[in-house]
Amino acid sequence: MKILEERILKDGKALDNNILKVDSFLNHQVDPKLMKDIGYEFANYFKNKNITKVVTIESSGIAPALMVADILNVPLVILKKQTSKTLNNNVYTTAVTSFTKGITYNLTVSKDYILSSDNVLIIDDFLANGEAASGALRLLEMGKATCTGIGIVIEKSFQPGIEKLKKLGIDVYSLARIKKLEKDTIVFE
Amino acid sequence: MKILEERILKDGKALDNNILKVDSFLNHQVDPKLMKDIGYEFANYFKNKNITKVVTIESSGIAPALMVADILNVPLVILKKQTSKTLNNNVYTTAVTSFTKGITYNLTVSKDYILSSDNVLIIDDFLANGEAASGALRLLEMGKATCTGIGIVIEKSFQPGIEKLKKLGIDVYSLARIKKLEKDTIVFE
Numbered sequence: 574m575k576i577l578e579e580r581i582l583k584d585g586k587a588l589d590n591n592i593l594k595v596d597s598f599l600n601h602q603v604d605p606k607l608m609k610d611i612g613y614e615f616a617n618y619f620k621n622k623n624i625t626k627v628v629t630i631e632s633s634g635i636a637p638a639l640m641v642a643d644i645l646n647v648p649l650v651i652l653k654k655q656t657s658k659t660l661n662n663n664v665y666t667t668a669v670t671s672f673t674k675g676i677t678y679n680l681t682v683s684k685d686y687i688l689s690s691d692n693v694l695i696i697d698d699f700l701a702n703g704e705a706a707s708g709a710l711r712l713l714e715m716g717k718a719t720c721t722g723i724g725i726v727i728e729k730s731f732q733p734g735i736e737k738l739k740k741l742g743i744d745v746y747s748l749a750r751i752k753k754l755e756k757d758t759i760v761f762e
Numbered sequence: 763m764k765i766l767e768e769r770i771l772k773d774g775k776a777l778d779n780n781i782l783k784v785d786s787f788l789n790h791q792v793d794p795k796l797m798k799d800i801g802y803e804f805a806n807y808f809k810n811k812n813i814t815k816v817v818t819i820e821s822s823g824i825a826p827a828l829m830v831a832d833i834l835n836v837p838l839v840i841l842k843k844q845t846s847k848t849l850n851n852n853v854y855t856t857a858v859t860s861f862t863k864g865i866t867y868n869l870t871v872s873k874d875y876i877l878s879s880d881n882v883l884i885i886d887d888f889l890a891n892g893e894a895a896s897g898a899l900r901l902l903e904m905g906k907a908t909c910t911g912i913g914i915v916i917e918k919s920f921q922p923g924i925e926k927l928k929k930l931g932i933d934v935y936s937l938a939r940i941k942k943l944e945k946d947t948i949v950f951e
Contacts, residue, residue, distance in 0.1 A: 602839050602875045605832035632821035632840065639825050643794035650791050651821065686791045 574614050574748040578761055580607060581727070587754040591729075592673075599726065600633035600698055611748060612640025615696065615724040618746050619645070622721045624694045626650055628687075628713070630680065630705050637726055638696035645694075650686045652709055654678045665715040669708035673701050680708040687716030700725040700747065703734025710741070722746065729754070730762050763803050763937040767950055769796060770916070776943040780918075781862075788915065789822035789887055800937060801829025804885065804913040807935050808834070811910045813883045815839055817876075817902070819869065819894050826915055827885035834883075839875045841898055843867045854904040858897035862890050869897040876905030889914040889936065892923025899930070911935065918943070919951050 586594040598604040615637070628650045629638035635651060642649035655678060666681040687693075695709050706723060713720050720743060728735055728747035731754075738745050750762040775783040787793040804826070817839045818827035824840060831838035844867060855870040876882075884898050895912060902909050909932060917924055917936035920943075927934050939951040 596872065597874070600840075601842065601872055602837050603828065603831070605828055605838060606835075608828065609832065632824060635821060635824045636828050636838070639792065639794055639797065639828055642792070643798065646795075648791050649794060649825070651789075653790065683785065683790055685786070 574611070576610060577607070577726070577749045580604075581749055582759060585759060587757055587759050589756055590754050593727065593729070593751065593754055593759065595727065599636075603636045605636075608636045608640045611637045611726060612644050614748060615641045615694070615746065616644035619694050619722050619724065622694070623692050624721055625691045626686075626693050626718075627696055628652060628682075628693050628709060629696045630654075630709060633698040634696055637698065637724075641694065641696055641724065648686075650682065652712060653681050655681070665712045667708050667711045667715075669704050671704055673699075680705070680712060682712050682716075684716065687713060687718050689717035691716070691718035692721040693718050694721055695723045696725075697723075698726045700728045700734045700738075700745075701732045703732075703737040706734065706738060710743075724748075727751065763800070765799060766796070766915070766938050769793075770938055771948060774948060776946055776948050778945055779943050782916065782918070782940065782943055782948065784916065788825075792825045794825075797825045797829045800826045800915060801833050803937060804830045804883070804935065805833035808883050808911050808913065811883070812881050813910055814880045815875075815882050815907075816885055817841060817871075817882050817898060818885045819843075819898060822887040823885055826887065826913075830883065830885055830913065837875075839871065841901060842870050844870065854901045856897050856900045856904075858893050860893055862888075869894070869901060871901050871905075873905065876902060876907050878906035880905070880907035881910040882907050883910055884912045885914075886912075887915045889917045889923045889927075889934075890921045892921075892926040895923065895927060899932075913937075916940065 627642040630652045664681045670677045722744040725747040728750045752762045753760040816831040853870045859866045911933040914936040917939045941951045942949040
């Protein structure tokens, strides 16, 4: 997606070989117009797949995912990183280790919102090692829902996540695919 | 806001005198159309206030706040509940205790996104004890930004948050104001 790649080059910052800082427009300060453009791009790609729900992982995926869900006219389900008091025991849960953030957390979702009749589009901001996406897939499996596709805003193609998901036969659509990061240098595929 | 009150009565659930569960349309499963209606309601109320930024607290405020920011054509800034690896040390931070969730966390924001020239509209899903909103106000103060108003989706008017904010002279606009909760009973102001 050209305008996204241009924005990454303009406002993103490669801190080292691994970390791309895009917090001025994607995951800390958020540009709503860009989120809408991203929403249309994903919605257009997946429009004939009979998506019944968009699923994302709190919290950086929520902004682009909400726009996709709005355009596809389906509910958005936010997978939670811990069980809140008001979620009670009616949840599916799975442990996820984020190598990027160096933490392990429980990803949970109410059983009420993942149904065996659902064709789910997963949306997330980054794909690196694929741990969050794999956790989301496990939750969908517990609910016997179908994962129809995964939309990623920024794929770090040099990390193992994308190959892991492709091996599962999933249709992954990444809007920006990064081949290589070096301090102050960003190279797209 | 009539359609919101109707939705709360239809799909919300009072678990006890304190907890209102609205996770089927607001903070776990999210109805994007309702978020857009909420966005228009807030944007219309605050449209003449020269808002330069919408600020929310991760993660349940993001969906309504993104819609408001989109309609007002300003950036959204998401206050983070902990410092992430890529945020570095250039942050304002303040401790917040959530009585509802029984936890204390650090609320942080990059100094780059709260400026002394900003007229900020704070948007959040719930107002109960006002701890999160007060934390957001402290961060704005550290950045010498102006808080022009606070938009709340659901105000629990029987808890102290609303009085606390009004005493500060802040224009608080709540779309649904709950006078009383009892198990299976919801009473609006």
